[in-house]
Amino acid sequence: MTLRQIRYFIAVAETGSISAAAHAVFISQSTLTLAIQQLEQEVGVSLFSRHAKGMTLTHQGHQFLRQSHIILATVDNAKRMLQQATDEVEGQLIIGVTTLVAGYYLADLLTRFKRAYPNVEISVIEDERAYIEHLLISGEIDVAVLILSNLEDRHALQTEVLTRSPQRLWLPAQHPLLDHDSITLADVAREPLIQLNIDEMDRNAQRIWCGAGLQPRISLRTASTESVRSLVAAGLGLSIQPDMTYRPWSLEGDIIEARPLADLNQSLDVGLAWRRGTARPALVDPFLCVAREKPRA
Template identity: 85%
Template sequence: MMTLRQIRHFIAVAETGSISAAAQAVFISQSTLTLAIQQLEEEIGVTLFSRHAKGMTLTHQGHQFLRQAHLILATVENAKRSLQQGAEQVAGQLVIGVTSLVAGYYLADLLTRFQRAYPNVDLRVMEDERPYIEHLLVSGEIDIGVLILSNLEDRHALQTEVLTHSPYRLWLPAQHPLLEHDNINLADVACEPLIQLNVDEMGSNAQRIWSRIGLQPKVSLRTASTEAVRSLVAAGLGVSIQPDMTYRPWSLEGDIIEARPIADLTHTLDVGLAWRRGTARPSLVDPFLSVAREQPHPGRRPSI
């Protein structure tokens, strides 16, 4: 697929007449630039340059493509300016409700991208428990929620869209015996001291997982702090089942935390957006949705 980067590189070579001069102009290596030109020629199926000892000159088809290349870049720049001018005219206040786990691991990037795209929108964020965020959404007191959708109750009143499905993995300390297993199952985990995260209804999620297979884990400690879970696991005081979005390979103390899939646990933690169904939604919700959808999230699916 032809890219804007390839087109810019082609123009640089066309204007300088050599790979070495063009590489200096666009600050990339000569080999990378040569490969980009070769891929572009393969993509469009024509030879754009005549190669010779003194450099590179455009073929007849290369001259034709150069005119089109300048038009393509000009069109893109015009589109960018048009969108930026439109974004600057979008103003007002957007009230966002979030739950705590989402606020800690998902929200910052989303808000940063939205504020960059719509700098004149005033963002107000309210963090609370999922049932209260649902209540505020249904009553129209907040505009949109960014939360864990797995436990959503009032699905008739709310429209939702999953942005990411975060699989669960088992956190273990370095050199734990389970790291030697080719496959780890929930039955293996049930024999280990388990550190349970009790925030954002994670305890309820865990209870459903264990009830589904009829096993009772040995919970040695419950905490509302993900960092505490990280430190306790790294110190060898237990293992923990956590959504992948919260994983970091080190504890605050600098100890290693290993993460492994659990073969018979296919359940995911679904994070996404929720807004009031049926009524005309606030005008700033659509721009927020568009920014949220720009980020590639595996397995995203709408719920109607």
């Protein structure tokens, strides 16, 4: 399927005849007829009903016409974005972010966006996921960068995953489990655990343990990732954490090992969310484009 075929299709749909459409797009009737036939073969349905007075759209043709206008509008918008110098783009972009994502993902994203759009003013609101979600739906912020796994009102939001962060077990150096060829959640459930209680990580952990039918031994809960690192490295417990937060040492310089769990395949999805069903603020599309440029995990 080509853009030329789509333009020819729209011309026939709007004029109601091959001859009038061919005159409108400055090609021969035979070329236009062939293009429409090839398009119908491509989509696998009849787009027109042929009769003595011309051509009328079928039900599928009406549906395809709506999508064709969207396709051409999207292409035109893409051309305009490329033709417009990014340093001429101005305005304010309000971004919502949750705490864990702010610490490990936001800085690189904002740096790349400011490099591409230096004259855009950025405001960042950091808060809990539920409040960021509320601000998105009410239109008080333009776009959010957050953990998508816990979103509640998905019908009101459009989302796009940027990173899928696998979850692994953190252990101190020389822990006995490091000698195992394979580590399972049942192995971990017998050990004292350090629970990170930030950005609803406790809810994430609860889903994991409930799904496995196991009851973990939580020895300490903290809202600090650095505390989790220090406590694990000191041998005071183990912890299951997403790879995006992993560092091989604590602030004290102690080693932290990370191992996959044989029966844990869930990832923590970090991505973008914006309000569904309304025209997006003008600066959201450039932000989405910059965010998509980074290779996804």
